[in-house]
Amino acid sequence: MAKYLIVGLGNIGSDYAGTRHNIGFDVADALVKKHEGSFRQDRLAEIAEIRWKGKILVCIKPTTFMNLSGKAVKYWMDKEKIPLENVLVIVDELALPLSKFRLRAGGSAAGHNGLRSIEEVLGTDGYPRLRFGIGNDFPKGRQVDFVLGRWRDDELPLVRGKVEKSVELVESFATSGIERAMNLYNNLDFTL
Numbered sequence: 610m611a612k613y614l615i616v617g618l619g620n621i622g623s624d625y626a627g628t629r630h631n632i633g634f635d636v637a638d639a640l641v642k643k644h645e646g647s648f649r650q651d652r653l654a655e656i657a658e659i660r661w662k663g664k665i666l667v668c669i670k671p672t673t674f675m676n677l678s679g680k681a682v683k684y685w686m687d688k689e690k691i692p693l694e695n696v697l698v699i700v701d702e703l704a705l706p707l708s709k710f711r712l713r714a715g716g717s718a719a720g721h722n723g724l725r726s727i728e729e730v731l732g733t734d735g736y737p738r739l740r741f742g743i744g745n746d747f748p749k750g751r752q753v754d755f756v757l758g759r760w761r762d763d764e765l766p767l768v769r770g771k772v773e774k775s776v777e778l779v780e781s782f783a784t785s786g787i788e789r790a791m792n793l794y795n796n797l798d799f800t801l
Contacts (some may be wrong), residue, residue, distance in 0.1 A: 610665055611783075612689055613666050613696070614667050614685055616637075616668050617633035617635070617699045618636045618723040629758060630701050630757055633699040639776050640780075641668050652670060652684060653680055653684050654669040661783070665773050667689050676723070678724075678727055679729055680722040682727050682731065691769065693733070697782055699736060699739045699741065700730060700792055701721075702721075702743060703745045704719060705744075707742055707764060708798050708799045709797075710739060710742055710797070711742070711795055712738075714791075715733075716734060729792075737782070743756070750796070766801055767800070767801050770799055781793060787792075
């Protein structure tokens with residue numbers, strides 16, 4: 610039975626819950642909830658295992674904080690013997706508008722500390738990632754406040770719809786492969 614490591618990036622603690630930077634956690638939570646699983650605390654991460662359509666999805670939310678995400682990813686890849694191409698990292702992306710997300714087979718960290726940590730620990734940027742657009746609607750010099758800020762009320766319906774579609778994308782990635790999932794989902798445009 611093929612195994613996949615689904616990694617939702619975020620920061621632990623109530624201060625970060627519901628922030629743009631924690632959208633990876635939110636997608637992982639939605640995926641596990643849809644499949645009636647539950648997270649448990651384990652080494653370097655909260656972890657849940659889902660069995661679906663002949664696949665095993667090992668879902669983790671690293672508890673290392675964003676800047677050390679690579680430690681958790683490497684540990685669980687090794688422990689569960691999951692190949693690099695079966696890893697999917699879900700991350701917030703400033704360079705994409707809120708109306709978009711983008712699945713890629715690899716690429717640069719583009720300034721994202723979580724991706725940079727994973728790249729450093731794994732020694733490659735050749736792992737799949739889902740970049741969840743959060744937009745960049747903030748005044749000059751306020752990027753950190755924006756990323757660590759909570760969604761505005763008017764954004765929440767769109768965010769919820771995108772989270773649901775992200776769950777479908779993860780399922781498609783595991784059952785149909787990255788190329789098909791990219792073709793199905795990368796051109797979607799989310800509006801209210």
